[in-house]
Each structure stands twice: as structure tokens, then as C-alpha cells.
Amino acid sequence: MYTPYVSIFIFLILFIFSSCSSTACLATRLRPTKSTAAKFAISNNLKNHSHPWFQFKRFVDARRGSQVDGISELKKYFHKFGYIKKNDILNDTFDGQLEQALAKYQEKLGLHVTRKLDSETISEIMSPRCGFSDTFDKLHATKRYTYFTGKPRWSRDIPMTLTYGFSPIYKITSLGMNEIQGAFRRAFNHWAAVIQVNFIQTEDYDFADIKIGFYLGAHGDDEPFDGVLGVLAHAFSPENGQFHLDAAETWAVDFEVEKSQVAVDLESIATHEIGHLLGLGHTSVKDAIMYPTLKARHRKVDLKGDDIVAVQALYGSNPNFKYQSMSESDISSSSILSLRLLKSVIMLLVLALLLL
């Protein structure tokens, strides 16, 4: 009499596994890629530039108990990006506080949590990145997107229009204004395509909702820029609208034209910072736009499922947006949410059938 139930059970199990393989399971997708060698090749290309984070390379293999000259600088790094709350233990001992910060960092950045300074972790720490500290979502410990505390968003009615303007004073001259405006237009359009927010450039900078400027060093907001690479840019949560980029970077719109080894893709960074301006924090999903690091000469401009699910929860979906237009890898992190729900429902049904 159990034969039909057993058949149903087997069918459902097969269905679950076939769904899993066709949409790339979250666990598979979030494994860090084994590209450490490639990363270090890039780092070696950059060895002649002097950003302090490059000194961290000598900490490879350090672990709790190690006494390493200069490791207090790494503690300052973890303090800056939100991993060490108190900045009062600045000695050169790899202590428990540093180990805890390191484990938290590895988890947040989707790395292997080894609690030591392995080469994969050091490579990530040395990478250029967004200046905004990394945020944590205590309610959802799974690897995914985050919001700012209180989940702020632009509070006007949906659909809404936000204006953006470029500072007439704080600018760069290494790129033409047309090239800069084109990169930002494309960056804003990546987000406008998925949510009910429209972005319009205005010449009236003082009254723009989003104010874009390129600044050198200290510029009045306690977040000084640090020269070539290191911190690339930062932007503030809604409804502040301030969007600052480090004027010391070699900003690029075309790597065929800009050959510098320290060139940074303007559209990629702009797309990331707009995510902050809309209310998103940093994610642990490595392929997503809201991941905090981006290496020199790398380009990442396409929103991934993780970014889209996060921002649509704040602003609703653009009626013209369809997941079908995205590639399978793009949607895997969002489809996994519904897949997990589906699996839970199926398992409950199976249990109910077996209990009948």
C-alpha cells in the first residue's frame, strides 16, 4: 500500500535534485573561485606602486600567536571597515581580537574561513575597494545582500525620479566630460532597468538629489581618500546623496585606450556606489555589484540576482524588467531563494503523504 507514496517520494527527490543542478546551487555558486594565482599575478604587476595595503603581502601565513612587525596596520584596516570595534589594542601581536576580525572578514567576503592570513585572504585585503565599511545582517546570517541600519530608502512616491549633478569644482580632467557623463549614465541605467526609479542628469548641481564629485585626500567628511588604489570611492545612504570618488585614481572608460596597470573602471565603481545611494550595503556574493572590492583593470557592471532582489525590495520592480532576459548565472542567487522555499514546501508535502 505504500508503493504509490514511495513512487511519489522518489519522483519528488529526483525533481529537487534536477532543479538544483539546472540553476546552480547556492553552495556551489558561492564557493570562492580558485583564482588566487591570477590575483597575485595582477598584484605583482602593481608591485612598483606604494599603497600601504601592499605591505600586507608579507603577513601571508600569519596566525594567532604570531608576532609580526607592522600587523597593527592590519588592525587599523579592520577597524576602518567595521571588523574591530575598539581601536585601542594597536600592538603587533596577532591576538584573539584580530583572529575574530579576520574570521568575520573571511565570512563576509565569501572566503574560506581559515582564521589565518592565507594567500586568498591577503589578496582580497590588498585589493582596491569601496571606502564604505562592511555591514552585517544579524537576522540573515546567510551569504547575501545587506541594507543600512533601519533599511533607509528615498522616501518619495514610487515610481520616482532622482536627479544627479556633477560638481563644477571637484572634477578630473584626464577624461572628457562626455566620457564621464556616458559612464555615469550607463551606471544609473543598470539600476533604472530593474526598479521603479528614473535618474535624470541636471546642470543645477546645488539642487541635485545626488551630488557627484572627485576629491583628493581629506575633503571634509572624515573619510579622506588615500591616493592611488586602496579606497576608490564612497557614497552615503539615503537620502544624503553625496557621491565621492578619489581624484587620485587613474579612472578609465576603455582599457584599450587606458593602458595603466592601476586603471580603475569608472562605470563599474559608479554602479557600485549608486547601490549605496539607493540603500544597499555590501554583499558577500562575490559576483554581485555590491561586493566591496574590485581589482584594477577589472570591469563589473551587470547587476546580479543578489543586487536585484535587494534593490527591488526597496523600490519595486520595473514593469519592463524580466528575469528571463538575464543569464542563468545572473539569476542563480535570487532563484535560489524561491528554490529553497519550493524545496521546503515539497518536503512538507512528502512528510504529510507519508503520515497518511
Ligand SMILES: [Zn+2]
Ligand atoms: Zn561599497
Ligand SMILES: [Zn+2]
Ligand atoms: Zn567623501
